[in-house]
Amino acid sequence: MRLKRQLDKVVKTRTLHRAARAKVPFPIVALVGYTNAGKSTLFNRLTGAEVMAKDMLFATLDPTMRRVVLPTGDEVILSDTVGFISDLPTELVAAFRATLEEVLDADLVLHVRDIGHAQTAEQAREVETILSGLGLPDDTPKIEVWNKIDTLDEEAHEAALERAGRTESVSAVSAVTGEGMEALLAAISQALGGVKHLETLVVPFAAGRKRAWLFDQGLVEGDTPTEEGHEMQIRWSAAQKARYERL
Numbered sequence: 001m002r003l004k005r006q007l008d009k010v011v012k013t014r015t016l017h018r019a020a021r022a023k024v025p026f027p028i029v030a031l032v033g034y035t036n037a038g039k040s041t042l043f044n045r046l047t048g049a050e051v052m053a054k055d056m057l058f059a060t061l062d063p064t065m066r067r068v069v070l071p072t073g074d075e076v077i078l079s080d081t082v083g084f085i086s087d088l089p090t091e092l093v094a095a096f097r098a099t100l101e102e103v104l105d106a107d108l109v110l111h112v113r114d115i116g117h118a119q120t121a122e123q124a125r126e127v128e129t130i131l132s133g134l135g136l137p138d139d140t141p142k143i144e145v146w147n148k149i150d151t152l153d154e155e156a157h158e159a160a161l162e163r164a165g166r167t168e169s170v171s172a173v174s175a176v177t178g179e180g181m182e183a184l185l186a187a188i189s190q191a192l193g194g195v196k197h198l199e200t201l202v203v204p205f206a207a208g209r210k211r212a213w214l215f216d217q218g219l220v221e222g223d224t225p226t227e228e229g230h231e232m233q234i235r236w237s238a239a240q241k242a243r244y245e246r247l
């Protein structure tokens with residue numbers, strides 16, 4: 001059974017990913033949603049052109065995590081997950097929950113919905129129930145991605161785009177045609193604006209002012225002199241990083 005195999009594989013490497021993830025210097029964006037909503041299709045579309053960096057430990061551990069460079073230049077790690085499903089056989093429940101625990105580490109959750117499905121509202125409620133049951137922190141930013149808008153009739157299609165246009169937490173897309181991808185990427189950048197990630201910088205000895213700025217802003221978590229300069233662990237948002245680079 002496909003799902004059982006998928007679950008086994010994910011559970012087996014889970015501890016490994018956790019360790020690898022702790023080293024990931026970029027925000028983690030997790031795709032969640034009901035089975036068949038189009039998560040993997042969207043994942044492939046968003047990451048398709050990206051080459052996996054060899055130095056990323058998890059690249060070999062977990063093909064469901066990949067780096068994406070947003071149009072703003074910010075990098076994120078996109079993580080695909082196994083879809084939610086009603087009436088899961090009991091022997092699979094524990095494994096299933098274990099795979100979803102990964103979502104708890106995410107900086108941003110993309111809840112992918114098949115907006116053309118007759119039961120789309122019920123599916124969404126079920127997903128939300130599972131997420132809160134898992135203990136997803138209330139303050140984890142979330143975007144509802146209304147996928148498969150290509151399957152809607154013209155009127156519903158327009159209505160979905162209109163709704164997404166005026167609701168920050170909703171994006172309307174088609175992972176198959178690519179419609180709405182730019183707006184989705186912009187929404188991801190926007191949502192991550194306040195999220196901080198850890199990065200290691202080597203600040204040359206001559207750049208004393210830049211180093212002082214990092215301390216002034218309270219961004220420094222580690223500072224070790226090396227031959228090339230100060231190796232600094234910095235926790236900052238994409239916006240703070242951009243400001244630093246303009247100094």
Ligand SMILES: Nc1nc2c(ncn2[C@@H]2O[C@H](COP(=O)(O)OP(=O)(O)OP(=O)(O)O)[C@@H](O)[C@H]2O)c(=O)[nH]1
Nearest residue numbers: 034035036037038039040041082083148174175176
């Ligand atoms: N028409 C249309 N079909 C889509 C779209 N996105 C995905 N699909 C189709 O929906 C089906 C399920 O897509 P997946 O990407 O495998 O869905 P998933 O959410 O990853 O499913 P699970 O991994 O089982 O949870 C496939 O046949 C896709 O081709 C879309 O935007 N439009």
Ligand SMILES: [Mg+2]
Nearest residue numbers: 039040081083
């Ligand atoms: Mg999938």
